[in-house]
Amino acid sequence: MAPYFGLRGSKLHTAIWAEAFFSVMIFGYNQAAAGGVLTTASFARQFPKMDVLDTTGAQQKHNSTIQGTVIAMYTLMGTFGALTCTVLGDKIGRRWTIFLACIFNAIGGLLQGTSFSFAQFIVSRLVLGFGTGGIIATVSVWQSELSKAESRGSHVSAFGIFCGSGLSLALWVDFGMSYVKSSASWRFPLTFPIVLSAIVMSTIMSMPESPRWLMKVGRTEEAREIMQILHEDPETVEKEIADIQASLDLSGNVSLKSLLEMGPQRTFHRVLIASTVQMFLQMTGVNSITYYASSIYESDLDFPAKTAEILAAASQLVIILGSVICSVTVDRFGRRTLMLFSATAMCLCFAAMTGLVSNPNNHSALKAAVFVLYLYYLVYCIGFLGIPFLYASEIAPAKQRAAICGVSTAVSWLFNFLVAEVTPVGFTDIKWRYFIVYCALNAAFVPCIYFFFPETKGRSLEEIDEIFTQSRNIFDPVKVAKRLPHKHLADFVREDVEGKPQAPVTEQVEDTKEIKEDL
Numbered sequence: 001m002a003p004y005f006g007l008r009g010s011k012l013h014t015a016i017w018a019e020a021f022f023s024v025m026i027f028g029y030n031q032a033a034a035g036g037v038l039t040t041a042s043f044a045r046q047f048p049k050m051d052v053l054d055t056t057g058a059q060q061k062h063n064s065t066i067q068g069t070v071i072a073m074y075t076l077m078g079t080f081g082a083l084t085c086t087v088l089g090d091k092i093g094r095r096w097t098i099f100l101a102c103i104f105n106a107i108g109g110l111l112q113g114t115s116f117s118f119a120q121f122i123v124s125r126l127v128l129g130f131g132t133g134g135i136i137a138t139v140s141v142w143q144s145e146l147s148k149a150e151s152r153g154s155h156v157s158a159f160g161i162f163c164g165s166g167l168s169l170a171l172w173v174d175f176g177m178s179y180v181k182s183s184a185s186w187r188f189p190l191t192f193p194i195v196l197s198a199i200v201m202s203t204i205m206s207m208p209e210s211p212r213w214l215m216k217v218g219r220t221e222e223a224r225e226i227m228q229i230l231h232e233d234p235e236t237v238e239k240e241i242a243d244i245q246a247s248l249d250l251s252g253n254v255s256l257k258s259l260l261e262m263g264p265q266r267t268f269h270r271v272l273i274a275s276t277v278q279m280f281l282q283m284t285g286v287n288s289i290t291y292y293a294s295s296i297y298e299s300d301l302d303f304p305a306k307t308a309e310i311l312a313a314a315s316q317l318v319i320i321l322g323s324v325i326c327s328v329t330v331d332r333f334g335r336r337t338l339m340l341f342s343a344t345a346m347c348l349c350f351a352a353m354t355g356l357v358s359n360p361n362n363h364s365a366l367k368a369a370v371f372v373l374y375l376y377y378l379v380y381c382i383g384f385l386g387i388p389f390l391y392a393s394e395i396a397p398a399k400q401r402a403a404i405c406g407v408s409t410a411v412s413w414l415f416n417f418l419v420a421e422v423t424p425v426g427f428t429d430i431k432w433r434y435f436i437v438y439c440a441l442n443a444a445f446v447p448c449i450y451f452f453f454p455e456t457k458g459r460s461l462e463e464i465d466e467i468f469t470q471s472r473n474i475f476d477p478v479k480v481a482k483r484l485p486h487k488h489l490a491d492f493v494r495e496d497v498e499g500k501p502q503a504p505v506t507e508q509v510e511d512t513k514e515i516k517e518d519l
Helices: 009-037 041-046 057-092 094-113 118-146 152-156 159-177 184-191 193-206 211-216 220-231 234-251 256-260 267-283 286-290 293-300 305-333 335-357 363-385 387-395 401-429 431-452 461-469 476-483 489-498 505-518
Strands: none
Touching (some): 009 057, 009 118, 009 220, 041 184, 057 211, 057 401, 094 184, 118 387, 159 184, 159 305, 211 234, 220 234, 234 461, 256 267, 267 286, 267 335, 267 401, 286 363, 286 401, 305 387, 363 387, 387 401, 387 461
């Protein structure tokens, strides 16, 4: 039988896209499933320590703290799952790492759905988080290393579509099962990740391995065969092989210690950028809403329970819409432009939310707040749901890509834990004023993105290496990215080795413009 189901070129890229869809869908589903069952009567009876709907005063505050901690334990273990992939991903490859992570995810789902004791539920959240952390830290790396430069943005940023589909599925399953009076109302939704894990585990080994990882471990011929099947252009394949080899040679020896060193490729600088963009993703405020969407609509916006669940589930469809917009525009307008737009728009949304919900007796304003929440989801997805994972995988050099993506994803999970931990207490103690925190944070992201995040649109992963090689301080990458001509990394290296004088970059850009005009 022909490898990869006999698929080649664009059809194989579509299959890889579909594999990533189900993998990331696991992450999206797990993000929302638990939050959606918190309001069911059966769950509250089974775990009274997390009941915040039928309690008041000091007891409600205590229970909200317990609830936040237990739900957030999932994200805490996601940190360790992601960090494990910094080592495992380079030892056994991207596919096997995803496969093993899915095993942990399935075990966590099984333990979660069969929980009868509070202790078992806590353990299930830990196992589930570990598996999900491993999946999300590896899938974006695997997909980016298999994608073409000109379409990598749309492929990997489709992460938002994948994640939004998982979020939407979770909340609609929660809503549908809320009509069931038995414990199945929460057991079925929490066990469902087993199905998604089984789909990924049964197909991942039929997909191609990352050619960049294969070259890193010395399996160059296998990498060449995969790239020939993917690109169907021998000349392009040979140029990419040369670029990857040049990048690996520049990276030198790899260890965890090397992540803390600058070196010729400014490795530590790139770790900081990758980690910062992942931190921004979590501190936009989206998870403070996603985790507790139903509770927010019911407790804070004063909607009936069923209406709250419908509003929470329907809002996830807006996430898919925003993600589609991102996927279509990210390779046209670039990563920086979409992130700058998104951060600005989210700041304005939270400012509007603060004003609309400040008077709980104004029911017209509360209804308008639902529209603003939906608008917030839309603008968030355009710039921040998928792009941080794409950007972190692009920024990292070849030899350290798995390690840097693992560390940056671990940072994302840590801040995810922070948000999940403080959100119930924040809404309980300061109520609508909690939105002001995220309004200020999103405003602060704008200058950080503008001054420190270089544009990577349309560049090969190896070209991005050259942006940092030519940088001398934290402000340089943005300037270098604007003026650096598009060229294969091997060409840059050849010029350095041969000692040929290189024309000023401004002249090169002008030459490029003249050539385009002639054409």
